[in-house]
Each structure stands twice: as C-alpha cells, then as structure tokens.
Amino acid sequence: xxxxxxxxxxxxxxxxxxxxxxxxxxxxxxxxxxxxxxxxxxxxxxxxxxxxxxxxxxxxxxxxxxxxxxxxxxxxxxxxxxxxxxxxxxxxxxxxxxxxxxxxxxxxxxxxxxxxxxxxxxxxxxxxxxxxxxxxxxxxxxxxxxxxxxxxxxxxxxxxxxxxxxxxxxxxxxxxxxxxxxxxxxxxxxxxxxxxxxxxxxxxxxxxxxxxxxxxxxxxxxxxxxxxxxxxxxxxxxxxxxxxxxxxxxxxxxxxxxxxxxxxxxxxxxxxxxxxxxxxxxxxxxxxxxxxxxxxxxxxxxxxxxxxxxxxx
Amino acid sequence: xxxxxxxxxxxxxxxxxxxxxxxxxxxxxxxxxxxxxxxxxxxxxxxxxxxxxxxxxxxxxxxxxxxxxxxxxxxxxxxxxxxxxxxxxxxxxxxxxxxxxxxxxxxxxxxxxxxxxxxxxxxxxxxxxxxxxxxxxxxxxxxxxxxxxxxxxxxxxxxxxxxxxxxxxxxxxxxxxxxxxxxxxxxxxxxxxxxxxxxxxxxxxxxxxxxxxxxxxxxxxxxxxxxxxxxxxxxxxxxxxxxxxxxxxxxxxxxxxxxxxxxxxxxxxxxxxxxxxxxxxxxxxxxxxxxxxxxxxxxxxxxxxxxxxxxxxxxxxxxxxxxxxxxxxxxxxxxxxxxxxxxxxxxxxxxxxxxxxxxxxxxxxxxxxxxxxxxxxxxxxxxxxxxxxxxxxxxxxxxxxxxxxxxxxxxxxxxxxxxxxxxxxxxxxxxxxxxxxxxxxxxxxxxxxxxxxxxxxxxxxxxxxxxxxxxxxxxxxxxxxxxxxxxxxxxxxxxxxxxxxxxxxxxxxxxxxxxxxxxxxxxxxxxxxxxxxxxxxxxxxxxxxxxxxxxxxxxxxxxxxxxxxxxxxxxxxxxxxxxxxxxxxxxxxxxxxxxxxxxxxxxxxxxxxxxxxxxxxxxx
Numbered sequence: 001x002x003x004x005x006x007x008x009x010x011x012x013x014x015x016x017x018x019x020x021x022x023x024x025x026x027x028x029x030x031x032x033x034x035x036x037x038x039x040x041x042x043x044x045x046x047x048x049x050x051x052x053x054x055x056x057x058x059x060x061x062x063x064x065x066x067x068x069x070x071x072x073x074x075x076x077x078x079x080x081x082x083x084x085x086x087x088x089x090x091x092x093x094x095x096x097x098x099x100x101x102x103x104x105x106x107x108x109x110x111x112x113x114x115x116x117x118x119x120x121x122x123x124x125x126x127x128x129x130x131x132x133x134x135x136x137x138x139x140x141x142x143x144x145x146x147x148x149x150x151x152x153x154x155x156x157x158x159x160x161x162x163x164x165x166x167x168x169x170x171x172x173x174x175x176x177x178x179x180x181x182x183x184x185x186x187x188x189x190x191x192x193x194x195x196x197x198x199x200x201x202x203x204x205x206x207x208x209x210x211x212x213x214x215x216x217x218x219x220x221x222x223x224x225x226x227x228x229x230x231x232x233x234x235x236x237x238x239x240x241x242x243x244x245x246x247x248x249x250x251x252x253x254x255x256x257x258x259x260x261x262x263x264x265x266x267x268x269x270x271x272x273x274x275x276x277x278x279x280x281x282x283x284x285x286x287x288x289x290x291x292x293x294x295x296x297x298x299x300x301x302x303x304x305x306x307x308x309x310x311x312x313x
Numbered sequence: 314x315x316x317x318x319x320x321x322x323x324x325x326x327x328x329x330x331x332x333x334x335x336x337x338x339x340x341x342x343x344x345x346x347x348x349x350x351x352x353x354x355x356x357x358x359x360x361x362x363x364x365x366x367x368x369x370x371x372x373x374x375x376x377x378x379x380x381x382x383x384x385x386x387x388x389x390x391x392x393x394x395x396x397x398x399x400x401x402x403x404x405x406x407x408x409x410x411x412x413x414x415x416x417x418x419x420x421x422x423x424x425x426x427x428x429x430x431x432x433x434x435x436x437x438x439x440x441x442x443x444x445x446x447x448x449x450x451x452x453x454x455x456x457x458x459x460x461x462x463x464x465x466x467x468x469x470x471x472x473x474x475x476x477x478x479x480x481x482x483x484x485x486x487x488x489x490x491x492x493x494x495x496x497x498x499x500x501x502x503x504x505x506x507x508x509x510x511x512x513x514x515x516x517x518x519x520x521x522x523x524x525x526x527x528x529x530x531x532x533x534x535x536x537x538x539x540x541x542x543x544x545x546x547x548x549x550x551x552x553x554x555x556x557x558x559x560x561x562x563x564x565x566x567x568x569x570x571x572x573x574x575x576x577x578x579x580x581x582x583x584x585x586x587x588x589x590x591x592x593x594x595x596x597x598x599x600x601x602x603x604x605x606x607x608x609x610x611x612x613x614x615x616x617x618x619x620x621x622x623x624x625x626x627x628x629x630x631x632x633x634x635x636x637x638x639x640x641x642x643x644x645x646x647x648x649x650x651x652x653x654x655x656x657x658x659x660x661x662x663x664x665x666x667x668x669x670x671x672x673x674x675x676x677x678x679x680x681x682x683x684x685x686x687x688x689x690x691x692x693x694x695x696x697x698x699x700x701x702x703x704x705x706x707x708x709x710x711x712x713x714x715x716x717x718x719x720x721x722x723x724x725x726x727x728x729x730x731x732x733x734x735x736x737x738x739x740x741x742x743x744x745x746x747x748x749x750x751x752x753x754x755x756x757x758x759x760x761x762x763x764x765x766x767x768x769x770x771x772x773x774x775x776x777x778x779x780x781x782x783x784x785x786x787x788x789x790x791x792x793x794x795x796x797x798x799x800x801x802x803x804x805x806x807x808x809x810x811x812x813x814x815x816x817x818x819x820x821x822x823x824x825x826x827x828x829x830x831x832x833x834x835x836x837x838x839x840x841x842x843x844x845x846x847x848x849x850x851x852x853x854x855x856x857x858x859x860x861x862x863x864x865x866x867x868x869x870x871x872x873x874x875x876x877x878x879x880x881x882x883x884x885x886x887x888x889x890x891x892x893x894x895x896x897x898x899x900x901x902x903x904x905x906x907x908x909x910x911x912x913x914x915x916x917x918x919x920x921x922x923x924x925x926x927x928x929x930x931x932x933x
Contacts, residue, residue: 071899072900072906074899075898075899075900078898078899093894093898093899095894095895095896097895097896102896102897102898102899103899104899130424132446153777153778153779154722154723154724154725154774154777154778154779155723155724155725155726155728155774155777155778157895159894159895161894161898167893167894170425171425171723172723173447173448173449173720173722173723173777174448174449174722174723174777175777176448187446189446190442190443190446190447191423191424191425191443191444191446191447192424192425193446193447193448212447212448213447213448214425214447214448214449214720214723215424215425215447216425217424217425217426
C-alpha cells in the first residue's frame, strides 16, 4: 500500500514548456493562438510600461530633489564673495519677478551643471560685460526652473547679481521659439545683453525657447560710460571676422554617454542575473545583487538621459 | 465571623485599591515632568528641523525705472518742452532726457542706456545689426525740423583799437586832439556772410587766411560801405569742431563735398581719408580744437577772447562753430547781458558774436530762420540739405529732420504709450510751436510718417508686452488734456493704472515760459482702474497734489553752454539706479538636511538599541 513518489519529472508535464519554447520560435499565427505566450508577452509589455512610468516618476521626484538640494548648497556658496569661479561654482543669482524665478546660476551649462540649476554657458560673457551672457536651464527635468520662460513679455525685468554684489538689470525684448539649428542667438559678440535658453517641446523635440533681453544700463547716462560702451557695442568688420562660430545648444560630453550606456548595461545585467538568482538563491539574493545593479543603472540612466533628450529639457 | 472576615478583606482590598490608585496618581505625577520635558525637547527639535531658514531679504524696494530719452543736443529744447508739458500728468511714465550726439543717442539705445533715441542720422548697418542682436529693430518717427547755422566770433573792428590807442595818447599827452576819423568808428553789426568756399577754407584747414582774403572781406564790406574794415589777424580763422559723431558733422561734410568737391577731395587725399562723409564718424580733419557737443562748442566760441590758452589757438584769429539757431541766438543774448565785471572784479571781455548768413542753391543770402528751414524741408519732402544744391527760393541750405528711434519690442505698455504721446504731441502742438524754438515745421509727409510710426510702436510693443491695443481719444494720462484732440481716436496700449505715486524730484523747465515746474509726477489720482470707470488711459479726474509752477530762470542756453553732458539735462539729479534685487536672495534652507539628520540619527539609535538588547547589554 505504500505509495511510491516518483520524483522524476513527468515527461508529459515537460511538454508544455517545450511547446512554449517552440511557440516562442514559431510563427505569428501560433503566438496569437497560444494564451500562455500571450499572457507572458502582455506581462512583459506591462512591465516595460510600468518601468517607464516609474522611471518618469523617479525622474521627476529625484530630479526635483537634486535641484532643490543643489540650490541650497549653491545658495550657501553664493554667500561667500569671490571673483574667481570654476565650473560648477555658484556664479550669480538670477531673478525674474514676472515668473517668480529666483535661482542661483552655476558656471557652465553642461548636463551635470544644469542639474543644480540654470547655468551660464562658458562660451558667453560675464553679466555686465559687452557681449552676450547666455544662461540655459531645464524646462521640465530637475525642478524645471525655466519651465515658464515662454510666458515672459517684452519689458519684463531680469536681474542678475554677482557674488561680488554687482547687479545687472535687463529688459526682455524678444521671446522666440527656434529650431535646434538656429544658434545665432548664442553669438557672444555685440552689445551687452542676456539670452535665456530652455526647451520648447517634448523630450524628443530639439526646439528651444530663446529669450533675448537688452541691458537696462541706467549707469550709462554719463558720457564716459557711453564712450566706453560704444567701442564694444557696435561690431566692426574686423570683429565680425574674428567671431568664432557657435556650436550647438546642447553641451554634451563623452563621459555622459559612457555613463548612460553603463546604466543601461547595469539594468540589463541586473534583470538577466535576477532570473537566475531567483531560481538558485531566492528573492533575497535577487534584491541584494540584481536590485542593487538595477537601482544603480536607473540612477545612471536618469542622470545621463540628457544624452538622448535635449540638455535643457 | 466569616462575614467580618469578608468585610475586612473587602476593606483591605478597597484600601489596597485606593493605595494603588494613589500610587498610580503619584506615579503619573512623578512621570509628568520628564514627559513634559521630553515633549518640549521633541517640539524644540521639530521646530529646529522644520523652522524655515530665509536669507536676509533686501528690503529696499527697487527704484522705479524711467523712460529714458537719449536726445541730440539739437533736439534738447523740444524734448524739454514736451517734458514740461507732461510732467504733472499722473500715471504717465516718468521720463528723462539724456543729451549727447546723434551717434551717442543711438548707442545708448543699443547698449541699454536709453529706451528711445533721437537722432538726425539713421541707423547704420552696424548699428542695426547690434540692435538686432538685442532682439529689437527700430521704428523711425520724424519729430523735429532743425537747421544748422554757424556762430562766428569775429576779429575786432579796426576802429576800436584806433580809438583806444588815441584815448591812451590823449591821456599821456593832453595837447593831442582826438582825430576826426575816430568818430566814424562803430562796431561791426553784420550780417556776416560765409560762402561754401569760406567754410571749406576754415573747416578743411586750408592755409587761406579768411580775415585777409579780399573776397571774404568784400562780403563783409558789402553791407558796411565806406566805414569799417577788419583787423587782419596773422592766423587764419579757426574752426571749433564737434567731436560728437552725428548729423552736424555729416551735414557739413556732405555740404562741402557737394559744393566744394575739389577742396574736399584734395584735403581727403592728402590725409588718406575716406572721401565719403560717414554718419557715425566725427569730423575727419582734427587739427582744430574739437569740443564734445553743442554746448561746449558754443561755450568756446563765447569765451574765445579769453580762451586762447585753453584751446591752443590765438584768440585774435577768430573762430566759428556749428550750432542751432536757438543756441546761437541765446549765446548772443547772454553775451550782451553779461555784466562788465565778474564777481572777482575782473573785466568781462565781450566776444563779438555773429550768426553767419549763407547762400542757398537758389543763390540767395539767407539767415537760418524757422521759415527758411521749413521751406527747405517742405520742398525736399523731408530730404536733408535739399536747399543747399537745389533751386529752392527761401530755403535754408543746412536743414534736416531729427527722428525718434524707438524699439519695436522691449517697451512696457506704459512706455510705448508715452513714446506714442511724445510723437503725436510733437506732430501737433510741438509742430505749431516750433518757431518759438527757432526750429522749422516738419513737412506734412513726415508728420504722416511719424503718426504711422507712433501706431506701429504701440501695436508692436503692446503685443510683445502681452497687452492689447485700444482705439480711443481719451488719453489725458499721457498727454495734456485736449492737446491731441485734433487727431481723433488713436491707437494706445490698454494698460492698467495702479495709481501708485512715482516721484521725480528733478526740475523741468519750459523753454517757452522759463517756468521751473516742481516735478511731482506722483499724484493722488483717482482715475483709471482705481476709479472703477475703466478708463485706463485717462487721468482726467486726478488732482495734482502740487501742480503750481514757479517762474525761474528762463535761460536755456547760458547754464547749459558750459556743461559737458548737455545743458539742463546735466543739471537734473542722477537717475536712481535699480541696483537692488527685487526678491530675497535664495536661502540655503537646511530643513531637509535637518530632517535627514534626525531620521538617520533615529534609525541608528533604534539599530544600536536592538543590537544591545540582543547581546543582553540592556534588558528588553
């Protein structure tokens, strides 16, 4: 009466998996007709969609937190007067009362600098000098400090205060939406002016909002000030020839691309290894090893996705 | 017995219960203090963590920004006239004029030193490009018909020297008698005439000595027959040049290049200069002393007899400069009214000043009257220097129109309205009163262009400012009541008026009346949106708090002639510069850090406590 328990795999039960495997390799007609395969496929699609949603949500939350945290530290740094600035340093405070913008601007406008707030392009001039001061900022990601840039109107005032306490005032003269190839607004030669740049469209839209503001130089009401300014304001034929071409709105580096690929690789490795770990060691191992790998990959992805989307998105 | 035992037990139990209750109360009371302290500490910690940290706000408000009008020296008087007319209108933008040369005015607009510019020369290609770099282009509105004249400090008439010499001789030798010739001596009263050849000799620095040139002297003797002859200085007449690039230099250069091409070309070739006069260049021949702007140049001419050391040219040679008829007339008047001795007791040497007559294209000798300027511009449909070469009877040869150059964006709605009001006022009231400033009348074709430009300035800037335009004739907020009535309904930017006072303490002088108007632009107004009548462009119901005018100095030129920055404009107080950020500076708010620190600290405490319990160091 003793029941014999056969621990050997049932050859009949093995068939579905072999059928399933064969189904994956079969033609489309077979896939549609197989409910198990369809369910699995649906789960994969749902997982991808869920991952994207989580990614976007994480981007919004983590990005905003990173921006806020950077701004707080930059504000503390800004309180220390200095005139020698390195890339990433707090350079000046930008205030646009019409939009409620009150941000510490950093030196440099690459993807890494823009995470902390708006950044001054290093190929533009310092505020107050003759020429074009260009500040780029995010429209949506990392707190979106320039999200409302397109709402600026002619005559709106923009204030910049340097770490040495000098305030430069500008008046908005033009708000444009331009294509990614229209980079003439970044030219640094010419009269003292300010150009604010952000993205105009979605994550895959390269168009930009470009706000041009002319200097509102009240101190130029004496003759000497004008005499000095005049020399630099109107470009001569020689200076036009010397003007270097402006490259692009997006300031990207190879380092970001490497990190982006690394992030994607870590996520893929984590997922692949995770299946194997679950079978062998259970969920604890999955969370410990694969989870860490995926988390690190997600962070790298979020912080370097600007290699794909516009730097100012 | 049993009942008693039960009763005792019950009593003991009750007592025990009461004791327990008592002990509990005591226990509760004894734990109240530490718990309260704990709660207080917790509250403090929470407050420390959550309490906002705000950086020191800049409490001083930003100063109101004015509409800054960069005017040429030639257009200063009309600008002041308009300023005096609108100064006490509530709700209007506070305006301020900054005088300079044409090129400087345009540069101020480009570099942000001014909101609009007045200039006789149009924007050059480079200037246009520079302005476009700031996101703007310009709209031109002609507002003033101006003529250029030559103010001449002449050499002394011979007779005066002779008489002085004779009087001195009589004092030394009483037996000497006054020679009868001396009685014929009189001052040369003009008119002093200059041909284009004379001007070329002086301003192109030729070696010809005009005061010894028979042709030149013949022009003077023509109206002084039989009497006066001039002292013949050894040096040629000097030109006091304008170092501010603009229309005066361009007009003279164009005039000489057209009327004296040989002399112009020879001189240009000799110095390897571009023979074409440029609108943004100063006078190319710079051996003569150059002065910054009209007031300085006129001032040097006025002080010619005593200023030889300062200008490095012997005073006896005489000098001339380019000026407006108004400034020339005022300089002559001021010279005539100068007291014989100054405050220190030194004698004031009067300079003999003349406004030269010139010959126009029709061959007439003319003075720079408002009628002559009007005639020239009307004949040329606004073209500059038209009567210099064309046959225009009665037309002053050196006439042109000064224009307002306003940006097509970047002005607020109020500023756009103010500029439009200025243009419309100059095209109506200012045009009618132009002769009082020795200016001509802007021809009809330019008036039409100016009024069209005013509409364009309003529509383009109003849209850019996110506002809407309206057609209305009720514009008392931007122009004195009734002054623009003849234009009917005009285009304005519909801007709300918040009634907030804007006080400008600078004086405004009406060149017509000489009245120094106490400038109180901030008025207790109840007009516009604040009155509930929805008349944002109107200030008719406003009550000026201090609108009384006190009559002061009427002299527009005497005070302004010696200033470097343009006369009355220089006497205005400096603009209060908005150098304070409008919002508090971003603060390094540490709340997140504090909360994170607390959370981490709490977690560490729990972890360590759990470990210690497991290891038996502390009891559960």
